Amino acid sequence: MSTTQDHETNLLVTQIAGIALDNPVMVASGTFGYGREYATLMDIDRLGAIMVKGVSVTPWTGNPMPRIVETPAGMLNAIGLQNPGVAYFCREALPWLRQRKPAVIVNVIGKTVEEYAEVATRLDQEQGIAALEVNISCPNVKEGGIAFGTDPVAAAEVVAAVKASTSLPVIPKLSPNVTDITAMARAVVDAGASAVSLVNTFLGMAIDVRKKRPALANVMGGLSGPAIRPLAVRMVWQVYEAVQVPIIGMGGITCVEDALEFIMAGAGAVAVGTATFRHPTTALQVCAGLAAYCKAEGVTINELVGVAH
Amino acid sequence: MTAAEFTTPILKQTRIAEDIYNLTLGPHPAMLTATPGQFVQLAVGPTWDPLLRRPFSICYVKDDGAFNILYRAQGKGTALLAHLCAGASVNVLGPLGHGFTLPQAPTSDPIVLVGGGIGTPPLVFLAQSLSNMGIRPHVTLGFTNADQVICEEYFRACGAHLSIATDDGSYGYHGLVTELLEQINKPALIYACGPRGMLAAVAHFANTRRISCQVSMEEHMACGMGVCLGCVCKTKVTAPAAPQPNAVGGPGWQWQRVCMEGPVFDAAEVIF
Ligand SMILES: Cc1cc2nc3c(=O)[nH]c(=O)nc-3n(C[C@H](O)[C@H](O)[C@H](O)COP(=O)(O)OP(=O)(O)OC[C@H]3O[C@@H](n4cnc5c(N)ncnc54)[C@H](O)[C@@H]3O)c2cc1C
Ligand SMILES: Cc1cc2nc3c(=O)[nH]c(=O)nc-3n(C[C@H](O)[C@H](O)[C@H](O)COP(=O)(O)O)c2cc1C
Ligand code: FES
Numbered sequence: 001m002s003t004t005q006d007h008e009t010n011l012l013v014t015q016i017a018g019i020a021l022d023n024p025v026m027v028a029s030g031t032f033g034y035g036r037e038y039a040t041l042m043d044i045d046r047l048g049a050i051m052v053k054g055v056s057v058t059p060w061t062g063n064p065m066p067r068i069v070e071t072p073a074g075m076l077n078a079i080g081l082q083n084p085g086v087a088y089f090c091r092e093a094l095p096w097l098r099q100r101k102p103a104v105i106v107n108v109i110g111k112t113v114e115e116y117a118e119v120a121t122r123l124d125q126e127q128g129i130a131a132l133e134v135n136i137s138c139p140n141v142k143e144g145g146i147a148f149g150t151d152p153v154a155a156a157e158v159v160a161a162v163k164a165s166t167s168l169p170v171i172p173k174l175s176p177n178v179t180d181i182t183a184m185a186r187a188v189v190d191a192g193a194s195a196v197s198l199v200n201t202f203l204g205m206a207i208d209v210r211k212k213r214p215a216l217a218n219v220m221g222g223l224s225g226p227a228i229r230p231l232a233v234r235m236v237w238q239v240y241e242a243v244q245v246p247i248i249g250m251g252g253i254t255c256v257e258d259a260l261e262f263i264m265a266g267a268g269a270v271a272v273g274t275a276t277f278r279h280p281t282t283a284l285q286v287c288a289g290l291a292a293y294c295k296a297e298g299v300t301i302n303e304l305v306g307v308a309h
Numbered sequence: 310m311t312a313a314e315f316t317t318p319i320l321k322q323t324r325i326a327e328d329i330y331n332l333t334l335g336p337h338p339a340m341l342t343a344t345p346g347q348f349v350q351l352a353v354g355p356t357w358d359p360l361l362r363r364p365f366s367i368c369y370v371k372d373d374g375a376f377n378i379l380y381r382a383q384g385k386g387t388a389l390l391a392h393l394c395a396g397a398s399v400n401v402l403g404p405l406g407h408g409f410t411l412p413q414a415p416t417s418d419p420i421v422l423v424g425g426g427i428g429t430p431p432l433v434f435l436a437q438s439l440s441n442m443g444i445r446p447h448v449t450l451g452f453t454n455a456d457q458v459i460c461e462e463y464f465r466a467c468g469a470h471l472s473i474a475t476d477d478g479s480y481g482y483h484g485l486v487t488e489l490l491e492q493i494n495k496p497a498l499i500y501a502c503g504p505r506g507m508l509a510a511v512a513h514f515a516n517t518r519r520i521s522c523q524v525s526m527e528e529h530m531a532c533g534m535g536v537c538l539g540c541v542c543k544t545k546v547t548a549p550a551a552p553q554p555n556a557v558g559g560p561g562w563q564w565q566r567v568c569m570e571g572p573v574f575d576a577a578e579v580i581f
Contacts, residue, residue: 033536037569040311041534053536059557061564068531068539073358075531079538082564084557226357254357277532278352278362280314280402 011294012048012287012301016246016269017169017194019103019130023048024301025259025287028250028273029107029133029173030054030079034093035100042281045101051197051271052093054109054135057118059085064217069206074227074252075274076204078218081109081138086122098128105171107133111141113161120165131169134162136188137177137200137222149175149200152187159191169194171248174239176228177203181235182242189243197248197271198239199232225274226252233265240266240306254282256289263301264308312534313339316400319393320375327456328382329427330391334399336374343367345435346408346502346525346573349378350533352400353386362402363387364530364568366431366502369463379430379459405533409435409500409523409573415443418497422469423490423511424450425503426457431525432502433463440467447493448472451486451507455479487511496520505581512576522576528567535569542567543580 012023026049032038035050044050062082069076083089089106097104106129110116116134123129136149136158148154155172163170172188174181176199185196201222206215214220232251239247249267253259254275262270272283279285294301317335325331350362363386365378382391393399408431412420420439422432429450439446448469452458453476464471472489473481482489486503487510490496501511502525515522528540541564556563562580565571 031532031536033534037535041314061557061559062538062541065541065543066529067541068529068537070359070361070529073360075360077531077537077539082538082541082557225360274360274531275357277537278357278360279400280534 011299012291014268014301016248017131017171019049019169021048021103021269022101023287023290024263024269025283025290026051026105026248026269026271027276027283028271029135031273031276034089035097036093038276038280042284046284046287047102048269048287049103049105049130050097050100051105051107051133052089052097053083054081054107055086055089055119056081056083056109057086057115059083059088066215066217069215069221071204071206071223072227074223074225076206076216076221076223077201078216078221080218086119090122090126094126094128103130104128105131105133107135107173108162109135109138110158111138113157116158117161117165120162124166124168129168131171131194132162132166133197134159134170134172135200136172137175147175147177149184150178152183155184156187156191159188159193163192171195171197173200174198175200176231176235182238185239185243189245193245195246195248196239196243197250199228199235199251202228202231224252226254228252229258229261233261236262236267237265237309240309253286256286256293259286259290260293260304263304264306266306266309268302268305311339311342312403312405313337314400314402315339316398318398319395321395322393325379326459329379329457329459330382331377331379332390333375333377334401336371337401338374340367340370340374340376340404343370343376343404344408345411345438346431347404347406348572349401349403350405350530351390354389359386359389361531362533363390364533366525367404367434368430369434369437379427381427402533406568406572407570409525411438411442412444412498416497419447419493419495420444420498421447421449421490421493421496421500423486423499423501423503423507424448425486425507426452428503428507428525429460432500433460435500436464436467436469440469445469447496449486449489449493450474451476451489451503452480453477487514490514498522499576501525501576509581512579512581515576523573524576524579525572526567526574526579527572530568533568535566538566540567541565542571542574544574544578545580547578
């Protein structure tokens with residue numbers, strides 16, 4: 001039986017890195033936990049995919065407090081990738097997640113190339129994971145803590161190691177804290193990336209003028225939210241022109257118009273992050289908005305990807 | 310205990326002291342499930358700036374699910390909130406968090422509520438719930454001066470034994486609220502909400518005397534739903550209490566989320 005609603009949602013069906021998606025709207029890593037927390041508030045089965053919080057080999061304790069500070073139309077965070085580790089994830093979070101409809105994309109983190117590969121190896125034994133998103137914004141302990149994501153050689157090395165440890169599609173998540181995002185994109189695609197996701201947070205800081213000290217215990221943190229959207233859209237535009245693989249676009253998306261900007265700049269799918277903190281159902285509203293837009297315009301979502309070029 | 314996101318009208322907003330407002334928000338069924346010590350996250354302003362919701366304790370809930378919060382206008386978000394009038398609508402996420410644990414049964418042992426400044430409002434909800442159980446709590450409150458004293462009438466209405474301290478002696482006892490606490494004969498259970506320094510002092514008082522004590526903690530929050538890990542608080546892992554399954558930490562301690570496992574914690578557990 002085909003209803004009007006089915007027809008509308010069919011306009012959103014797409015594929016990223018070989019993963020079939022009911023719709024191109026995802027929730028960004030670190031802003032949706034392992035999915036369960038928000039499930040009481042909304043129908044998470046209507047999401048295209050859930051990108052889970054970064055998962056490491058062993059538990060990471062993260063940074064000291066304070067970890068967040070609000071900034072104009074945005075926020076800085078220095079959570080430090082606190083997470084209970086891959087064993088906990090597989091035991092406690094994944095069994096619930098794999099029962100849900102959205103594709104599960106696991107965000108992989110590590111402090112060495114070997115750690116990334118180890119997480120990928122462990123996850124490769126599990127059912128119900130659609131892809132690995134490789135968060136290359138982590139500190140490279142062997143290179144004095146400089147992020148893998150700012151060095152094309154180190155980034156390619158991580159991606160190749162993950163690729164060799166998994167049968168799943170590998171989606172590197174690019175850091176925007178580089179002069180030339182296209183060099184990073186080319187490096188990871190050459191190393192075997194099936195898609196790229198961008199952007200992660202922008203390095204920033206705030207001073208608490210009352211205390212005459214940095215507002216975050218970690219001094220610097222990652223900026224997210226509407227404040228970064230034009231920067232993120234620009235990077236998606238550049239990467240679309242530089243590589244052939246699909247792009248998952250994110251950075252400050254709050255509504256359907258924001259999502260359309262990313263799609264028209266070249267993103268095949270989008271992810272909602274910080275906006276969820278304010279309105280948990282933002283991603284669902286974006287999804288409904290895209291369906292209505294496609295219907296009104298008489299197009300499928302795939303026909304919109306990169307149309308602004 | 311399930312949270313809802315809903316938009317509701319302001320039924321009333323009154324300024325009750327300098328920079329302190331009493332806000333009545335329209336009813337929602339979810340609020341009828343709220344327990345003392347839980348909080349709501351309010352989206353202040355209609356736009357994405359300011360971006361984050363502001364957390365406020367639930368002061369009390371009426372029978373129809375209308376509820377009140379009492380807050381101090383101090384920054385960007387609360388200033389916007391203070392400008393809203395009856396009829397304007399506010400988006401609410403709540404009730405959230407894990408509140409105070411009430412005694413299993415009515416008791417005649419002294420139960421003491423310790424409030425400091427704008428930490429007082431959640432104790433109103435708690436005093437009402439205790440009163441409904443037939444318990445008359447001792448309520449000790451501390452404020453900077455007479456002009457800042459709030460909630461007195463609510464505690465009197467539920468029959469609490471009330472004593473108030475001010476820093477400058479302009480109202481009630483001249484001194485600290487913790488000095489009032491020391492004057493109470495053999496407290497059996499203490500509940501506290503207020504500035505961190507006060508909570509640390511109350512926790513120390515209770516822990517050294519082995520008195521059961523619950524404290525309501527405060528941290529900056531983004532999601533309020535347990536996902537961002539921005540609001541964590543350092544707690545002791547004491548055998549035989551098992552660590553939270555998802556918690557991480559170091560030797561003898563673990564992080565817990567103020568918005569999920571808290572805001573109310575066992576005072577013996579918190580590392581101040
Ligand atoms: C569980 C809980 C219950 C609370 N209950 C009450 C209450 O009943 N009444 C009341 O007046 N206040 C309460 N607070 C404090 C209240 O949340 C802050 O005063 C408020 O967020 C300040 O917002 P602002 O826009 O005025 O300040 P700004 O300084 O502009 O805020 C900037 C950012 O910092 C955060 N922030 C600033 N101060 C605090 C603070 N003390 N605690 C947490 N976040 C803060 C804001 O939420 C915002 O994200 C509570 C806090 C928590 C965590
Ligand atoms: C609190 C917080 C935690 C995050 N944690 C992760 C993470 O674990 N892994 C990751 O790749 N990105 C993480 N991110 C980045 C987001 O997934 C997203 O890339 C970024 O915030 C930009 O999108 P937004 O502006 O919509 O939030 C985090 C962001 C925030 C705000
Ligand atoms: S505020 Fe996000 S985890 Fe508590």
